[in-house]
Amino acid sequence: MRVLITTDTIGGVWTFTRELAEQLISRGWSVHLVSLGRLPSPAHHHWFERTAHAWESRFSWAALDAPLEWMDENDRAWTATAPRLTQMALEFGAEVLHSNQFCFGALPVNIPRIVTAHSDVLSWARVCRGSVLEDSPWLTRYLELVRRGLAQANAVVAPTRWMANSLAGDFALPSPPLVIPNGRRIPEVLGSPRKMQAVTAGRLWDEAKNVSILEKVDSPIPLLLAGDVQNGPAQTADSPHGVTLLGSLASEELLRVFRESAMYICTSRYEPFGLAPLEAALCGCAVLANDIPSLREVWRDGAVYFGDEASLTDLLRRLWKKPNELAAVQSRSLQRARTFTAERMAVAYESLFRRWIAHPEEARICPAVSV
Numbered sequence: 413m414r415v416l417i418t419t420d421t422i423g424g425v426w427t428f429t430r431e432l433a434e435q436l437i438s439r440g441w442s443v444h445l446v447s448l449g450r451l452p453s454p455a456h457h458h459w460f461e462r463t464a465h466a467w468e469s470r471f472s473w474a475a476l477d478a479p480l481e482w483m484d485e486n487d488r489a490w491t492a493t494a495p496r497l498t499q500m501a502l503e504f505g506a507e508v509l510h511s512n513q514f515c516f517g518a519l520p521v522n523i524p525r526i527v528t529a530h531s532d533v534l535s536w537a538r539v540c541r542g543s544v545l546e547d548s549p550w551l552t553r554y555l556e557l558v559r560r561g562l563a564q565a566n567a568v569v570a571p572t573r574w575m576a577n578s579l580a581g582d583f584a585l586p587s588p589p590l591v592i593p594n595g596r597r598i599p600e601v602l603g604s605p606r607k608m609q610a611v612t613a614g615r616l617w618d619e620a621k622n623v624s625i626l627e628k629v630d631s632p633i634p635l636l637l638a639g640d641v642q643n644g645p646a647q648t649a650d651s652p653h654g655v656t657l658l659g660s661l662a663s664e665e666l667l668r669v670f671r672e673s674a675m676y677i678c679t680s681r682y683e684p685f686g687l688a689p690l691e692a693a694l695c696g697c698a699v700l701a702n703d704i705p706s707l708r709e710v711w712r713d714g715a716v717y718f719g720d721e722a723s724l725t726d727l728l729r730r731l732w733k734k735p736n737e738l739a740a741v742q743s744r745s746l747q748r749a750r751t752f753t754a755e756r757m758a759v760a761y762e763s764l765f766r767r768w769i770a771h772p773e774e775a776r777i778c779p780a781v782s783v
Contacts, residue, residue: 414442415765416506418497418513420449420480421456423615424687425512425530427663428571428594430459432510435758437467444504445473448493448513449480455662474500481515481557482533486550490515490557508765515557517565524768526761527565529589531684532558535578539682539704540619559583566768569761571685574706578684590764593710594685595757596749598694601671606696610675610728611636613666613688616657620682622702626655628721632732636673638666670695674738675731677724678715683707689715693749698741700727714748716741 415436419429426447433443445460452460452475460473478492479485494516501509501521509525511517517527533554537545545551562568562579568589570576576589610633614621617640626635631654638658658669670676676692678701686707689699699715701707707715716731718724731738 413440413765413769414444414505414507415510416444416446416497416501416504416508417510418446418448418516420512421447421452422450424594424685426456427596427687427691428528428530429512431594431596431754432758432761433471434463435754436762437463437470439758439762441762442470443472444500444506445471446497446500447473447475448478449483451475451477472504481513481554484550486553486557489513489553494519507769510761510765511561511565514561517561517568518563524566524765525564526567526569526764526768527561528569528571528592529575529579529684530571531575531682532579532582534582535575535684536620536682562586567764569764572706572709574709575684592757592760592764593752594687594690595752595754596687596690596694597754598667598691601695604671604696606674607634607672608732609634609636609673610677610700611638611669611673611692611697612677612679613638613692614680615639616641620680622679622681623655625679625721625724626677629654629728630725631728633674633728635677636669638669667691667695670697673697674742675700675728678702678707680704680707685710690749690752693745696742696746698731698738699745699749700724700731710752711745711748714744 417429417433419425433445437443463471476493476496479489481489497519498521506523508523509519509521511527514527517525519525562583562585568585569592570579570589571594573591576591579589612623614623616623623637635655636658637655638661640660670692676689676697676699678686678689678699680702683706693699699711701711701715701717703717703719716727718727
């Protein structure tokens with residue numbers, strides 16, 4: 413079986429795609445992976461080359477210098493990419509397209525097109541700004557790209573019921589979205605020394621990550637923040653007072669920090685799933701999560717919750733003073749995290765892909781789209 417997967421190189425979408433691709437290849441699939449948006453970093457190239465070397469003809473990749481739907485220059489998101497993807501699908505002999513961008517649900521190829529909705533601009537604006545976005549040519553193009561892609565996709569997947577419901581409320585879908593939770597596989601490292609410190613990971617400039625809340629927290633333990641501090645060449649966000657910035661870390665470096673830390677703080681006000689807290693919990697951190705519906709859905713009693721800077725301060729102080737309670741939260745977080753396996757995620761996607769491949773007559777050719 414042969415699948416063409418589109419991805420981007422930013423944040424959780426990349427981590428999700430890497431996990432899924434590795435799992436599918438190990439299960440006998442051939443994967444052609446196409447990255448979009450920001451060009452791959454040396455770390456991305458290292459993974460591409462290592463995976464190609466390990467699996468030879470079963471893995472290939474390409475990087476396109478083309479914007480994503482939500483980026484400022486989204487007038488090129490379709491026109492700069494769709495013809496090349498169509499040709500790649502033909503040359504690769506793809507039997508299914510799995511797109512991690514909305515618009516390619518409308519790619520004019522006669523194979524099933526599966527779209528995974530990791531997040532979207534409308535739900536982001538509603539949660540982060542409490543309002544709808546002002547009309548603009550950029551927003552008009554974004555909505556047109558998303559609507560056409562969702563309308564033409566054979567199936568739409570979301571990582572949580574919250575995200576599925578949000579998407580269905582904002583866009584007309586041919587059928588209800590399926591829910592397949594994200595999964596992660598992290599090698600266990602025994603005997604790693606752990607410090608009484610709390611870490612969070614997120615782009616400093618991203619309103620959704622809400623890391624500015626840390627500036628108002630009176631923490632009894634060190635607070636560490638890993639992630640990009642700059643959005644583009646000229647926009648650098650201010651660092652929260654009292655927080656140690658680690659900058660953008662490679663995956664292995666970030667996991668090392670998680671293994672050294674006692675707690676992970678998920679500050680996000682908008683988080684359709686959240687792979688960073690999952691990684692941290694698999695590394696042994698207690699998860700302290702902002703009390704929002706999507707994080708409640710994912711973590712249930714595997715996390716402890718806060719609602720503002722005062723309750724987060726109280727929570728940090730309580731766990732600092734009560735090591736037995738901290739150990740209990742760490743154990744619950746780990747047990748919950750272990751239910752989100754990469755294997756379970758891959759089995760669900762593989763089943764979906766095979767179901768559509770078995771019924772190729774239902775994978776209609778889409779009309780040409782001009783946006």
